Amino acid sequence: MRYKAKVEVSLKKGYYDPEGETIKNSLLDLKYSVDEVRASKLFHITLEADSLESARSEVEEMSQRLLSNPVKDNYRIEIEEIE
Amino acid sequence: MRYKAKVEVSLKKGYYDPEGETIKNSLLDLKYSVDEVRASKLFHITLEADSLESARSEVEEMSQRLLSNPVKDNYRIEIEEIE
Numbered sequence: 001m002r003y004k005a006k007v008e009v010s011l012k013k014g015y016y017d018p019e020g021e022t023i024k025n026s027l028l029d030l031k032y033s034v035d036e037v038r039a040s041k042l043f044h045i046t047l048e049a050d051s052l053e054s055a056r057s058e059v060e061e062m063s064q065r066l067l068s069n070p071v072k073d074n075y076r077i078e079i080e081e082i083e
Numbered sequence: 084m085r086y087k088a089k090v091e092v093s094l095k096k097g098y099y100d101p102e103g104e105t106i107k108n109s110l111l112d113l114k115y116s117v118d119e120v121r122a123s124k125l126f127h128i129t130l131e132a133d134s135l136e137s138a139r140s141e142v143e144e145m146s147q148r149l150l151s152n153p154v155k156d157n158y159r160i161e162i163e164e165i166e
Contacts, residue, residue, distance in 0.1 A: 008125060023126065026149055032141060033131040042091060042125045043106065048116040058115055066109055
């Protein structure tokens with residue numbers, strides 16, 4: 001079966017986010033009233049697996065091994081079956 | 084009032100996504116059965132506005148002026164009021 005996963009990888013609280021900070025400053029220069037901007041990555045992954053459970057555990061493993069750095073990143077997974 | 088917006092900026096269909104492609108190839112090397120990987124950016128923005136409508140239209144404007152490139156990117160906005 002085929003599954004579609006979304007993995008969001010974001011910096012843990014307390015880590016400085018230079019991209020978010022730069023965008024916040026640009027938005028303030030453009031006169032928008034923003035308080036905070038945090039930038040994160042989102043990966044849309046289509047994969048084959050035998051069940052939702054095994055798809056989830058594969059994506060969990062990918063997130064830990066490749067998509068995130070466990071020292072500084074959090075990740076959040078959403079997954080669903082497709083046709 | 085304060086609002087929290089999420090803006091996802093992704094490449095339009097047909098645009099080559101080198102980051103997604105590189106990750107897909109790494110995942111295949113690691114023996115995961117992935118069909119496709121697309122990478123996008125997600126911005127979490129906290130802002131002040133008078134109403135949900137005006138918050139939404141500000142974020143719409145930010146997305147067009149700064150966060151995305153209308154030639155090659157799509158953007159998708161989710162917004163909600165916070166305390």
